[in-house]
Amino acid sequence: MNALLNLLFILVFPGMLFLLTLGLAGEYVDRKLYARLQNRVGPPWFQPLADVFKLLGKESVIPEEADKRMFTMAPVFALATVIAAYLYIPLWNTTPIFSFQGDLVVVLYLLLIPTLTFFLGGWYSRSIFSTLGAVRSITQLFAYEIPLLIALLSPALLANTWSISGIAVYYGAHPWRWMVNLLGFCVGLVTLLGKLERVPFDAPEAETEIVAGSFTEYSGRFLAFFRLAIDSEAIVSSSLLAAVFLPFGLFLPVWLGVIVYLAKLAGILCILALMRTLFARLRMDQMINFCWRYVAPIAFLQVIIDLVVKEFV
């Protein structure tokens, strides 16, 4: 019975189905807001879903020179790891479906895999645009991943636990202490743009240079899986930021808790859409320079702040 209930949790709520719905809704919010900020009308609410169905119905072309196994496995792995990561994140309470000491590191690791699949999918497409996009993806990874990691670990340092639910419990017991980590939250938002490959960090899929980067050769259901994975990745990483940096409203009744969670998510997604509207795309060298010169030191500063605060409280 317990196993059946767990399966229900994983597949329906708050697991896969819920995540995919949120992902599509998130894409809608992002696209609509982006369009409105640019003085356009924007898509209707069902457009992301319609896009997925359209892609599922289209022919999936696999290039002759591509490694078929890697080419077809990459999108599936991307989606699977994102869904797996979601199961370890507490959403509107302090208890996710699965939790253990050290799950923060596991979630970060699972969220790293989609980027690796972008690389592998692009690399094994064997097309020049895909290869360049793949190399850019992996280069960019080295620029944003470490600041993101450091930023996410600093609240854990203060809470003295390596589990996300432990962090939630700690900040629930000490309200307002999450304010200490606002700097880290900003680092998280900026690096998230890199992780999701959005303007200004969208060089890996810069259409005016390398067409669609890693995804140039992808079509049909493989592209649909990648699209779903990216949409879900946005939700999962936003949820992670919300759980680690905005741990409030976790002890409310479920319906109110869900509303607070969705509000946090919407807030983060809106900030991401806003940043995407405001900037031009940075070159690879500028992006790496920016991340190491400004973002990484700020992340380290956050660690120092947390260590100092820990000494005095």
Next chain:
Amino acid sequence: MPRLPPEPRVTAASLAADADRVVTVPIGPQHPALKEPESFMVDLRGEKIDAVRMRFGYNHRGIEKGCEQRSYTQDLYLVERVCGICSYSHSTAFVQAVEEIAGLELPPRARYIRTLIAELERIHSHLLWLGVAGHEIGFDTLLMYTWRDREQVMILLARLTGNRVNYGMNTLGGVRRDIAAEMMPLILKVVDSLEERTKTYIELALTEQTLIQRLSHVGKLSKEDALRLGTVGPTARASGVDRDARRDDPYAAYAELSFNVVIDDHCDVYGRTIVRLGELMETYSIIRQILKQMPDGPIATKAPRRIPEGEAVSRYEAPRGEDVHYVRGNGSEKPERVKVRAPTLANFSSVSKMLEDGYLADLPIVIAAIDPCFSCTDRMVSLRDGSSTRRTMTWDEVSRMGIQWHKERGLDLSTLRIPGSAGE
């Protein structure tokens, strides 16, 4: 398709060899960065550009040849279609050459109306460029904003001339439509509103950090190189070359108007942006002067059907740079030779210089920064050895040959009946 051999084992030596390996990326003929087909084969070392090989000729339409087989009036409309953006530039450059051969003197009002349409065209072309430049560096918000604002001038042009792009305003000896007095406040309103918007864009260009980072020190072209490679228009002026056909060789009403030639010494894409934005501000002032000084009178003189023997070269400062048309008449209704030198052709040789030591990421914006118009540029050059027989075909013969070619391959469109069409 056999499987590719397995990847070689990575060693320190192979990594060192890889760092030196050149990868060739085909940008075009079909590529999202290019709005028209043209081919750039880019050799890359990592992200750095090693060499660029350009190839033209994907857009050749035979317009010059077509002109020789049509009357001067028909040619006017054909030449207008050389370019989809600076259509009025080509039409005016052509008609000026013909008028010079025929010795026609334009009525003052016609000269002012031509100048007005030319400057309105400059506004729409420069705003379009700003949007395209934004898109090339991934700043789509700028594209959406500038193209929204550009719509105002497009609608105005449609109200003044009847068309958004190919205005059909010119005729031999003048213009075809008068500008009604009640249109004047409308033009002023659009100019006022666009001036406000342009000020915003200038502020944006001066303060927005990602924009400055992507445009500064990109596509460097020194003044010497700009002169040596024969660049024209904003590309040359952004490298400090003080040259503008409107001032140096005034045509239409420019001699009676006062304006500055905007020059910049950044010598890069950022400078080209500054020059174009500055030119927009000058254009607004020119239009205000035109509206204030517009004389009354007829808008055209009577032009003869047959243009006398003679030849003329006409210069015109198009939004992209100096446009040169050469026309030779032989006393008949049709020109003997028409030659178009579009500004993009003059600017193109500078592109490979600008791309030297650049990044792949800068390639789209560097190409876009000369505001290229490939279809205007493509001309045909045929090389023959002495032994082959030369054949010249008329327009009708080419058309007949095309139909025959398809018939031989089983496609006979003459049996096709279009429902609702008159006649057969």
